[in-house]
Amino acid sequence: MHGLQVSIDQDKCCGSGHCVQLAPEVFDQDPMSGTVILLQSAPTFASHEAVREAGAVCPASAINVMEPALSRGHRGIPSIAATISVGEGPAAVAFSPDGREAYVANYGRWATGAPGRTVSVINTDTRAVIATIEVGVGPSVLTVAPNGATVYVGNYGSAKAPGNTVSVIDTANHKVTPPITVGNAPDGVAVSPDGHRLFVSELGSETRLGTSMSVIDTATNCVIGTLEVGEGPGAVAITPDGTRGYVVNYGTPTDPAGTVSVFDVERNAVIATIAVGKSPGAVAVTPDGKRVYVANHGPFDAPGNTISVIDTTTNTVVATVGVGSGPGGVAIAKNGSRVYVVNMGGNDAPGSTMSVIDTQDNTVIATVDVGRTPAAIALSPDGRWAYVTNYGTNTVAVLDLNN
Numbered sequence: 001m002h003g004l005q006v007s008i009d010q011d012k013c014c015g016s017g018h019c020v021q022l023a024p025e026v027f028d029q030d031p032m033s034g035t036v037i038l039l040q041s042a043p044t045f046a047s048h049e050a051v052r053e054a055g056a057v058c059p060a061s062a063i064n065v066m067e068p069a070l071s072r073g074h075r076g077i078p079s080i081a082a083t084i085s086v087g088e089g090p091a092a093v094a095f096s097p098d099g100r101e102a103y104v105a106n107y108g109r110w111a112t113g114a115p116g117r118t119v120s121v122i123n124t125d126t127r128a129v130i131a132t133i134e135v136g137v138g139p140s141v142l143t144v145a146p147n148g149a150t151v152y153v154g155n156y157g158s159a160k161a162p163g164n165t166v167s168v169i170d171t172a173n174h175k176v177t178p179p180i181t182v183g184n185a186p187d188g189v190a191v192s193p194d195g196h197r198l199f200v201s202e203l204g205s206e207t208r209l210g211t212s213m214s215v216i217d218t219a220t221n222c223v224i225g226t227l228e229v230g231e232g233p234g235a236v237a238i239t240p241d242g243t244r245g246y247v248v249n250y251g252t253p254t255d256p257a258g259t260v261s262v263f264d265v266e267r268n269a270v271i272a273t274i275a276v277g278k279s280p281g282a283v284a285v286t287p288d289g290k291r292v293y294v295a296n297h298g299p300f301d302a303p304g305n306t307i308s309v310i311d312t313t314t315n316t317v318v319a320t321v322g323v324g325s326g327p328g329g330v331a332i333a334k335n336g337s338r339v340y341v342v343n344m345g346g347n348d349a350p351g352s353t354m355s356v357i358d359t360q361d362n363t364v365i366a367t368v369d370v371g372r373t374p375a376a377i378a379l380s381p382d383g384r385w386a387y388v389t390n391y392g393t394n395t396v397a398v399l400d401l402n403n
């Protein structure tokens with residue numbers, strides 16, 4: 001079974017009509033009895049989120065939604081192996097290079113006046129939180145140095161009160177060392193493969209959108225340069241050979257047309273700007289460096305549902321892949337065969353799924369449940385496990401990618 005399937009139990013239906021409101025192309029009601037009529041048992045991809053929601057809200061439990069991955073025994077279809085409780089509003093996750101620890105940035109919840117300021121450290125053998133480290137306010141992104149000695153945490157703060165620091169964690173003792181001062185609202189961090197440079201994008205404040213990145217010498221933790229990129233820069237990724245960087249630019253609140261700035265790492269200069277989907281929120285490079293996958297999250301009140309695929313030779317978009325609502329995080333398998341996208345959703349309808357893309361033909365081959373409002377994903381260095389931060393439930397879902 002390659003697509004989502006739906007069936008109904010008409011005997012249970014009480015005729016509330018919720019399903020028809022949510023997905024009129026899939027459900028109808030009998031004009032006489034008011035009971036549900038199924039128009040499509042294998043709805044098209046565009047209807048999947050609405051069908052899932054119909055199944056969740058049906059007051060009579062009359063709708064059965066079957067995810068392709070939920071039929072057990074499909075080798076290679078990810079499944080949840082464990083769930084780990086972390087801090088409030090986990091927004092980012094990264095593994096140590098040896099795979100023994102995972103670090104989770106707990107962004108918190110500004111909407112309720114409770115910003116986070118911690119990083120949870122998970123022992124990946126026991127799947128227990130072994131340390132909680134205090135960092136700056138509103139940590140939203142983090143990355144681990146290639147030698148595993150340091151974790152860099154971008155303290156985003158909020159749109160009204162942006163932070164301007166990167167916390168530095170010594171992984172040997174889980175203690176912070178003096179932070180690095182950067183521009184407003186650091187919302188993307190990446191270290192060059194040789195470990196010498198740290199790139200930090202600066203999203204800016206509500207009144208003054210950022211357009212820059214700070215370049216930091218990791219030997220001294222001093223800012224040694226800045227780079228002008230697009231409006232509202234966020235996630236950053238560096239190619240495996242260390243020559244190019246790709247940073248997503250959200251655009252402005254009134255014009256969320258998203259772009260990706262491509263920069264030459266050595267020369268510290270932007271060499272191309274590529275139009276992608278609205279408000280792109282995540283980016284990853286394939287292990288061979290030939291493709292870049294960009295998650296077009298879109299504005300929170302009108303989330304997008306696509307991934308842009310960039311050819312790094314021409315720096316052009318060569319494919320656009322339909323995924324779930326509000327794709328918020330992306331990770332690529334060690335062998336480059338799969339791309340995993342977590343669908344965070346938007347303000348009105350939080351997401352709960354992960355799309356699995358086959359990179360050979362850039363098609364979605366499975367959609368699996370991962371938990372409420374999945375915000376970020378990282379793969380273990382051995383390629384076996386995916387850790388997904390579920391922002392809505394303060395948990396990390398551990399998915400077995402081999403199943």
Ligand code: SF4
Pocket residue numbers: 008012013014015016017018019020027035036057058059060061062063
């Ligand atoms: S939401 Fe459920 S109860 Fe209401 S019409 Fe649809 S199937 Fe029937």
